[in-house]
Amino acid sequence: xxxxxLIDGIRQYAQDKLNSDEAGAFAKLPRGIQIVYSVxxxxxxxxxxxxxxxxxxxxxxHAQVALEALRAIxxxxxxxxxxxxxxxxxxxxxxxxxxxxxxxxDHQDRLGELDKRYFDLKEDTRALEVKYARKHPDQxxxxxx
Numbered sequence: 001x002x003x004x005x006l007i008d009g010i011r012q013y014a015q016d017k018l019n020s021d022e023a024g025a026f027a028k029l030p031r032g033i034q035i036v037y038s039v040x041x042x043x044x045x046x047x048x049x050x051x052x053x054x055x056x057x058x059x060x061x062h063a064q065v066a067l068e069a070l071r072a073i074x075x076x077x078x079x080x081x082x083x084x085x086x087x088x089x090x091x092x093x094x095x096x097x098x099x100x101x102x103x104x105x106d107h108q109d110r111l112g113e114l115d116k117r118y119f120d121l122k123e124d125t126r127a128l129e130v131k132y133a134r135k136h137p138d139q140x141x142x143x144x145x
Contacts, residue, residue: 003130010036010133010140026062032139035073036129038066042082043125050115051085060089073128077121085114 001009014037018025026034041062045054054060063086070079088110133140 003127006133007036007040007126007129011040026065030140030142032133032136034065035069035139036133038062038069039073039075039125039129042066042070046115046118051089051111051118052109052115055085055089055111063089070125073125073132075123075125075128077123078118078125081114081118081121085111085118088114 010033014029014033017029026037029037041059042054045057045059055063063082067079067082067086070076070082
């Protein structure tokens with residue numbers, strides 16, 4: 001199976017499970033699916049609206065999982081910048097976000113600078129995900145750890 005179709009299929013499987021309204025659905029996914037899904041979620045949000053959007057949306061709840069996932073697949077440069085973004089988000093006390101704070105953010109802040117660095121990376125997370133999935137097929141089945 002081509003790598004892109006493999007990753008897209010894994011992502012869709014995870015999304016279907018997460019849409020099931022089952023409590024704790026993400027935690028019940030096999031480790032490999034959590035890894036691929038959290039990296040895909042991070043990539044999608046950051047590439048669409050930057051780290052600010054990622055942390056603002058519910059996907060930011062998986063930031064630590066995404067960081068560990070980046071490390072697991074070998075995306076060390078992405079992990080480094082994501083670590084910095086998590087620290088910035090925590091320092092800005094994002095728990096007290098309001099709509100105006102998000103609308104008024106203009107990529108001149110520290111997260112905006114991290115966005116620029118992230119966009120310039122040459123690491124191919126998709127290729128690293130495919131490599132990981134093919135190396136660890138046992139982590140993509142229910143009951144895998």
